[in-house]
Amino acid sequence: MKISILGGGAWGTALAISASRNLQHSVTLWVRDEAQARSLASARQNLRYLPGFVLPDRLQVSAQPLSKSAMPVLADTDLVVVATPMAALRGVLGQLQDCRVPVVWLCKGFEAADGSSPGLLGHEVQAQVAPHLLAGVLSGPSFAQEVAMGKPTALVAASSHARVRDALVEGFHSPSLRVYANEDVIGVEVGGAVKNVLAIATGLCDGLQLGLNARAALITRGLAEMTRLGVALGARAETFMGLSGLGDLVLTATGDLSRNRRVGLAMAQGQTLAQALTALGHVAEGVYCAHTVVQRARSLGVDMPIARGVVELLAGRMQAAEAVAGLMGRDPVNERL
Numbered sequence: 001m002k003i004s005i006l007g008g009g010a011w012g013t014a015l016a017i018s019a020s021r022n023l024q025h026s027v028t029l030w031v032r033d034e035a036q037a038r039s040l041a042s043a044r045q046n047l048r049y050l051p052g053f054v055l056p057d058r059l060q061v062s063a064q065p066l067s068k069s070a071m072p073v074l075a076d077t078d079l080v081v082v083a084t085p086m087a088a089l090r091g092v093l094g095q096l097q098d099c100r101v102p103v104v105w106l107c108k109g110f111e112a113a114d115g116s117s118p119g120l121l122g123h124e125v126q127a128q129v130a131p132h133l134l135a136g137v138l139s140g141p142s143f144a145q146e147v148a149m150g151k152p153t154a155l156v157a158a159s160s161h162a163r164v165r166d167a168l169v170e171g172f173h174s175p176s177l178r179v180y181a182n183e184d185v186i187g188v189e190v191g192g193a194v195k196n197v198l199a200i201a202t203g204l205c206d207g208l209q210l211g212l213n214a215r216a217a218l219i220t221r222g223l224a225e226m227t228r229l230g231v232a233l234g235a236r237a238e239t240f241m242g243l244s245g246l247g248d249l250v251l252t253a254t255g256d257l258s259r260n261r262r263v264g265l266a267m268a269q270g271q272t273l274a275q276a277l278t279a280l281g282h283v284a285e286g287v288y289c290a291h292t293v294v295q296r297a298r299s300l301g302v303d304m305p306i307a308r309g310v311v312e313l314l315a316g317r318m319q320a321a322e323a324v325a326g327l328m329g330r331d332p333v334n335e336r337l
Helices: 010-020 034-043 071-075 086-095 122-129 144-149 162-172 185-207 212-233 237-241 243-254 259-268 273-280 285-299 305-314 320-328
Strands: 002-006 026-030 060-062 079-082 103-105 135-139 153-158 177-182
Touching (some): 010 144, 079 086, 079 162, 086 285, 122 135, 122 185, 135 162, 153 162, 153 185, 185 212, 185 237, 185 243, 185 259, 185 305, 212 237, 212 243, 237 243, 259 273, 259 285, 285 305
Parallel strands (some): 002 026, 002 079, 103 135, 153 177
Antiparallel strands (some): 135 153
16 A cells, blocks of 8 residues: 655654555655655654654655645655645645545644634535545544554544545554544544643643642543534534544543643643743644633533633733633533533
């Protein structure tokens, strides 16, 4: 199987390494510029985003621009994987709109809202700019470092097209990486987006040393918020009890490798958002989509108090202790989704 992965960040590189272990696959990692391509080819590792993990000799690296001239090359592939941040997805899908092979994305989040758009999920962006693509998403609880190491991981291949789901299973299922198929694209994407926001809240909780009871309560009620929003957008409630919902939330909210959790931890220690992001050195999608999550929820009449608290914190309108006090001081209600 021929697989093209577009984007040389940590997650794209890790998946390229994992897929290259299958001797039946031919994998190409596409990057934005020649300098990065030369670095990857000469060092045989991604020194900036995933240092310490050797690229298999069979893994090819390319910096050929995504343009009409690249389309014949991609047409010869069996699966195209977009491994860019959410902010770049619209542009890349626009360039791939004439692609005739399955195209999937890895990014988790909502596109930033503007005056003409409320902030869209990946499948909503694709419907606007490349509606004829055979498209889907690969998501689930996964840290790039562990996938690159070959540690056991389970992911979800979500698409309304059986051909896309089958291509993802064939391309990435392995002894260390299990891929489950799912038709609920909305649910899988909502889970992947909202868990990043909730991980910031959990990092805040742990940074303030509020205890394991508080962490469990926050994760549980966060899952309820996630589910309410997903169902309102058309997802199936049961999706959120699976890998892309509960699984990804638990990993991102509690794992020390979680970028979003680390933002919460840093702000609990008194750092500003700018300081936290500078120290992180990588994209933390929860920071960029928190406001959009709350906007979409409000437009649908969905209550998301934890997400709202994160927005207030990130905007500097509330201090860490105030955000937690606001959540704990809410009036008692019956437990429900």
